[in-house]
Amino acid sequence: MIEPDLTQPIPERIERVHxxxxxxxxxxxxxxxxxxxxVAVSGSDRSGSATVDRLVERGARVAIGHAAANMDxxxxxxAVVVTSALWPDxxxxxxxxxxxxxxxxxxxxxxxxARGKRVVAVAGAHGKTTSTGMVVLGLRxxxxxxxFVNGGIIAGLDSSSGHGAADEFVLEADESDGSFLLYDVAxxxxxxxxxxxxDHYGTPAAFDAxxxxxxxxxxxxxxxxxxxxxxxxxxxxxxxxxxxxFGEAADADVRIVGIELGxxxxxxxxxxGATVEVRVGVPGHHNAVNxxxxxxxxxxxxxxxxxxxxxIGAFSGTGRRFELHGERRGVRVFDDYAHHPAEVDAALxxxxxxxxxxxxxxxxxPHLFTRTRDMAGEFAEVYERVADHTVVLDVYGAREDPxxxxxxALVADRFDDxxxxxxxxxxxxxxxxxxxxxxxxxxxxxxxxGDVYRIIPQVLDALGGDEA
Numbered sequence: 516m517i518e519p520d521l522t523q524p525i526p527e528r529i530e531r532v533h534x535x536x537x538x539x540x541x542x543x544x545x546x547x548x549x550x551x552x553x554v555a556v557s558g559s560d561r562s563g564s565a566t567v568d569r570l571v572e573r574g575a576r577v578a579i580g581h582a583a584a585n586m587d588x589x590x591x592x593x594a595v596v597v598t599s600a601l602w603p604d605x606x607x608x609x610x611x612x613x614x615x616x617x618x619x620x621x622x623x624x625x626x627x628x629a630r631g632k633r634v635v636a637v638a639g640a641h642g643k644t645t646s647t648g649m650v651v652l653g654l655r656x657x658x659x660x661x662x663f664v665n666g667g668i669i670a671g672l673d674s675s676s677g678h679g680a681a682d683e684f685v686l687e688a689d690e691s692d693g694s695f696l697l698y699d700v701a702x703x704x705x706x707x708x709x710x711x712x713x714d715h716y717g718t719p720a721a722f723d724a725x726x727x728x729x730x731x732x733x734x735x736x737x738x739x740x741x742x743x744x745x746x747x748x749x750x751x752x753x754x755x756x757x758x759x760x761f762g763e764a765a766d767a768d769v770r771i772v773g774i775e776l777g778x779x780x781x782x783x784x785x786x787x788g789a790t791v792e793v794r795v796g797v798p799g800h801h802n803a804v805n806x807x808x809x810x811x812x813x814x815x816x817x818x819x820x821x822x823x824x825x826x827i828g829a830f831s832g833t834g835r836r837f838e839l840h841g842e843r844r845g846v847r848v849f850d851d852y853a854h855h856p857a858e859v860d861a862a863l864x865x866x867x868x869x870x871x872x873x874x875x876x877x878x879x880x881p882h883l884f885t886r887t888r889d890m891a892g893e894f895a896e897v898y899e900r901v902a903d904h905t906v907v908l909d910v911y912g913a914r915e916d917p918x919x920x921x922x923x924a925l926v927a928d929r930f931d932d933x934x935x936x937x938x939x940x941x942x943x944x945x946x947x948x949x950x951x952x953x954x955x956x957x958x959x960x961x962x963x964x965g966d967v968y969r970i971i972p973q974v975l976d977a978l979g980g981d982e983a
Contacts, residue, residue, distance in 0.1 A: 521697050525627060526617055531592045532624070533585075534558035535607050537577055538567045540834075541687070542598060544664040544676030545624050546570055551678050552628075557588035559607060562966075586610040593617070596624045599692040600914040622694035625664055625686060629698065632662065632684035635812065638695050638729055639706030640745070641858045642805045646706050647687040648833045649795065649809035654683055656826025657818055661685050667852070668834035675834070683816075688729070690722075695729050703733040704812045706805065708745030709857055714885065727752035736815040738808065741767035761811040762804065769811040774803045776868040782807050786820045793824040796831035799865025806830070837862060837960075840971045844980030845955030848971055854882040854964040856893040863901040866958060873956035874903035876949050878970065879926065880963035881910045884918040887925055895929035898936070903957075905930075906949050909940040911965030942970050950977035 532549055536542050537558030543566045549556050550573050557576040560567055567577050578585040583606040586592075595611040595618050611618050637647045644666040651669060654661040662679035666687045669675065688695035691711070708726050716722040726749045730737040737755045740746040742762035750758065761769040772790070773783040780803040781794035793806045806827055813823035832838065835852040842848070853862040859879075866875055877898055881887040887894075887910050898905040907923040927938035939945040949959050959974055961967045975982075 520618070521620060521623065521694065523617060523619060523623065525619060525623055526593050529554060529593045529627065531555040531589050532557075532594050532596060533589065533592045533607070533611075534596045535581065535601060535605060536560055536598050537570060537575070538562070538564050539598065539600075540566075540666045540675060541664070541689070542596070542621055543567075543570060544666075544674075545596065545621060545628065546575060547573070547674065547676045548628050548662075548664060548678065549624075550574060555589060557585075557592070559585045581605055581607055583607065583610045586614075594619050594624075596621055599694070602914070620694055622689065622697045626697050626699075628664065629662070629684045629686060633682045633701045634698055635661075635683065635685045635702045635704065635816070636688040636695065636698050636700045636729075636733075637685070637704045637706065638688040638690050638726070639704075640690075640709035640711055641855065641861065642706040642801060642808075643687045644833050644852070645797070645802060645836055646704060646805045646808050647685055649806055649827050649830045650704070650812050651685050652829045653809055653813050653823055653827040654681075654685065656829050657813070657822060659683055665833065667836060670832045670834075671829060690725065690729075693725060696725065696732070700729070700733045701735045702812060702815055703730050703737050704808060705730060705737070705739040705746055705749065706808055707740050707743035708749050709743075709855065710745065711855065723749050723752060730758075731755050738811045738815050740804075740808065742804070757815075759811050759815045761807050769807060769814065771804070771807055774800060776800060776803070778869050780806070780865075784810065784820075784824070786810070786814060789820055791820045791824045794828050797837065797865075798869045799837075799861060801861040801865065835968065837865060840968075841975045841982060843975055843978035843982065846950075846953040846978055847958045848974055848978075849958055849960040850968045850971060851960055851962050852964050853962045855886075856890055856897045859894065859962055860897045860901060862960070862962060863897070866960060867901065870958055871956065873958060874953075875901070876952050876957060876959045877902040877905045878908065878945060878949055878959065878961045878967060878974070879905055879923075880908045880961070880965045880967035881923050881926055882913065882963050882965050884910055884912055884915045884921045887923070888918060888921045891925040892929045894926045895936075898926075899930050899932065903935075904952050905936045906945045907936060907938045908942065908945055908967065908970075911963060911967070913965065943973060946970055946973035946977045949974055950979075953978065
């Protein structure tokens with residue numbers, strides 16, 4: 516992977532941009548907003564997708580596959596936008612550097628789009644995309660036409676990005692490479708802090724310190740979990756004069772006094788001497804907590820708790836977060852972005868609240884060789900405890916080189932009972948195995964931030980029967 520050079524000067528005028536990896540969730544949102552600004556957009560991605568097709572329909576010139584020739588999709592460009600997941604020898608990146616074209620990290624492009632706005636930045640190990648969507652819909656329900664860039668499509672808006680007429684701008688801030696420190700933030704929301712990305716930070720202490728810097732840089736307020744252990748560590752480092760805590764802890768400023776689970780999660784909250792209920796159209800304890808974090812953020816921005824709670828109630832999910840893709844012979848097939856043991860636990864526990872007597876058949880695609888090596892036992896423990904059966908695929912390496920001996924088998928081999936797991940690198944066999952296990956009332960759920968969602972058509976075909 517490449518390290519972002521956040522010191523790269525940003526051109527005063529940007530009229531033509533090339534995005535390498537334009538089909539990614541964050542990059543595509545930036546591309547849409549650039550198109551909205553009248554910027555000529557080109558880019559490339561390693562494979563086609565509905566996301567890419569949507570950009571092409573809007574006028575972006577997109578090549579499938581990475582090649583030096585793609586840099587000539589436009590006669591010339593003012594900047595090239597990249598992500599940290601890019602390989603240093605990417606041919607388009609090399610051409611950009613040879614030609615002296617400014618290479619901007621995606622966070623710098625997002626910084627340009629949000630420049631001069633009242634920025635609400637959402638950071639954390641888990642729940643960023645969902646919480647960002649809740650804040651966006653909450654603001655819009657309150658009559659604030661906020662701009663936004665999110666890591667997933669927000670149901671109800673059918674987009675991961677959008678312009679707004681108001682001064683407010685909501686963005687999902689990525690902590691993985693330190694780029695979340697770039698933004699001029701008014702209100703910072705920290706959902707949780709689960710130590711990760713030590714390939715960038717080196718030590719857990721450095722990781723926590725980065726979150727504290729992110730919080731202290733906020734000009735108005737910091738909103739942070741009162742329950743999460745990592746967030747409490749960071750809270751102790753924060754020196755900001757206005758910190759708003761949320762959660763079930765007795766000393767939380769926005770305190771959860773009750774949670775109701777089901778198809779729609781709800782939380783009863785005490786805030787500012789009032790008691791309100793916030794209910795969202797997604798299941799799970801973690802989503803009830805996410806909703807309260809969004810509520811705390813809106814309250815910190817000056818909105819009345821009861822009105823803010825009602826506005827957040829319009830939220831019904833984001834893309835790749837327990838997203839239903841189809842149903843065959845009474846078996847529903849979902850996809851979820853979960854790629855860390857804590858996220859898997861939350862996603863599968865939420866699934867438990869909506870399936871009644873049904874069973875959970877999980878298809879796990881390990882993401883990153885280092886994460887698989889370091890957390891294989893944690894993944895196995897979660898899947899064996901919460902799912903009824905797990906099919907493990909091979910590792911999606913993303914930005915990493917393979918590590919000898921690190922495959923999906925590491926996860927499968929850590930199960931206490933091998934009868935509860937299959938390691939099947941062949942996707943067709945994996946799809947057929949999951950379908951064979953499932954009976955009416957069960958769910959099959961794919962989990963990873965890799966490309967595991969591409970197996971879903973194979974799973975639906977293997978299930979057979981008529982589409983529900």
